[in-house]
Amino acid sequence: MTYTPAPLSAAQLDTNDPLAAFRQEFHIPPGPDGRPCAYFCGNSLGLQPKAARAAVEQEFEAWERLGVEGHFHGTSPWMHYHETLAAASAHLVGARPLEVVVMNSLTVNLHLLLVSFYRPTATRYKILMEGGAFPSDQYAIESQARLHSLDPADVIVELLPRPGEHTLRTGDIEATIQELGDSLATVLIGGVNYYTGQAFDMAAITRAGHAVGALVGFDLAHAAGNLELNLHDWDVDFACWCSYKYLNSGPGGTSGVFVHERFAQRPDLVRLAGWWGHDPSDRFQMKKGFRPMPGAAGWQLSNAQIFPMAIHRASLEIVERAGGMAALRRKSEQLTAYLETLIRGLGLPTTQLEIITPPDPAQRGCQLSVLVHQRGRELFNFLAGRGIIADWREPNVIRLAPVPLYNSFEDVSRVGEALARFFTEE
Structure with missing residues (x-):
């Protein structure tokens, strides 16, 4: 050698x-x-930003000094903390601030989105995903099928490379979508396959899915902070991502969600509701009857996880300073x-x-x-x-x-x- x-x-x-x-x-x-x-x-897990400790310490200090009043006072009042992440998150994935929200963890958000964007009917019920997807995605889709009393083996169509090849061809993905036609309800693919490192042509996949009337979403766990994304312009319906890999926001860090603005004013969409997604103008009146906030924020369930969000904000600021x-x-x-x-x-x-x-x-x-x-x-x-x-x-x-x-x-x-x-x- x-x-x-x-x-x-x-x-x-x-x-x-x-x-x-x-x-x-x-x-x-x-x-x-x-x-x-x-x-x-x-x-798998990004390194710790040196700014992370100070970011969390600031919120510890607010909790120590203000108690519950930290929701309304202090450097970054917790009531609106998630809003401080919207602009940088939108820049990160090529979206508009209305289309993104940071909340929960990745697979929780994936389930919340599938409740809204996998709505099978008697004839349109198939889900397309890449073979060998990360296990969480496989388990999530299997359980979503069962949630609708469907057999995962009948619902899930897996994309596999050609014999002797390790990765998928975009043309083969498009052809499979066309073949499934009006039986296809939802496409859910990882933006980057965790095992092979293949980055998929999300714009082409979205076009192909929409051409047959399917909804198209992506798990961006290995794509957010790694690729240049343009979710809004690509017309993607929904997406979610974690923050602990390329976004360096700590083990089990908070997650991001994208919902295209065409769904921003759709209170009729079936979803699992929680009070933090309710219209803030009367959220504290504690009334019955859920009225979702416009945009992705309407998928929120509970108030913000301040400490992991503080780390995430520190990391997003580094990305912004680096030039995006x-x-x-x-x-x-x-x-x-x-x-x-x-x-x-x-x-x-x-x-x-x-x-x-x-x-x-x-x-x-x-x-x-x-x-x-x-x-x-x-x-x-x-x-x-x-x-x-x-x-x-x-x-x-x-x-x-x-x-x-x-x-x-x-x-x-x-x-x-x-x-x-x-x-x-x-």
Whole structure:
């Protein structure tokens, strides 16, 4: 094997990186040798922003000093706290502030949205999803089918790659939608597949779904904070995402919801209601009869989770200061391409090590999934022993996510050097 480490190349790329300083705004765990690890697991749990502690401490101080009056007084009164996240959340996903709300956690929000946007009839009842979707999505859809006394095996249609391929073709997705036609009620696909790292053409999928009269939504757990999204312009009906991966808002962090503005003034839509989604003009009169707020906020159930929202707000502010998703995406493409170049530069046969993430930057985020056909777990442990934190997925995939806010080109170079050493020593 021939391999040329590129520390000077990595150093030059880091010197020229306009986002390099943002790395200093995160706590990077130490590796076994005491120096900062190379953390490539942001697609599972993002690192802690240094601003997070102060953001939560501010709300602890308000609680200590004001008690219940913190809902109405203080730096950020809790009564309207969720509203302070709307503009940045809208920028993040390409939406209008009316179309987004931050609340609950991801799968809770997915269920709330499916109550409204999966309304099966005797003839239109199918749900289309990608095969191998994250288990929460699979379980949610299965249970939603049963909620309507339907058999999940009859309801759910799974999209599978062609034989010998690892990812889906957009044309095949569109063809399946057309074939299902007026039997298709709802399309629900992950914006980025967690396992392969494939980013789907959400605009094309939405057009195809609407052409047959279906509603179209996306689980953006692996897309929000990773891809440039334009949910409003793509005409997506609904979406939800978590904040603890690329949005660095802490384990189990709060979730975001998108509902297109065409549904903003639809109080007739079936939904599970709670008092925080009620019209605020008379919310505290405690009357019977739910009247939803306009827009996505009308899907709220309970008052805001202030502490996780405080962390999330601190993280969103970092994204905004970095120049938003356009700036992050530019660096993301560079980091991921650099990682791909180093891996392919090893010259290993695909029967030994194979990148299953699409090579086209438009079809992936900042993730490469590497299928290791031999000694995969051993390789994963080898990387960990050298301070490279990746993610293992059964049966034999290592996911590497170079996140633009805190990963450097030197981090990527460390991966290339470690891989070369492992395969040279075998």
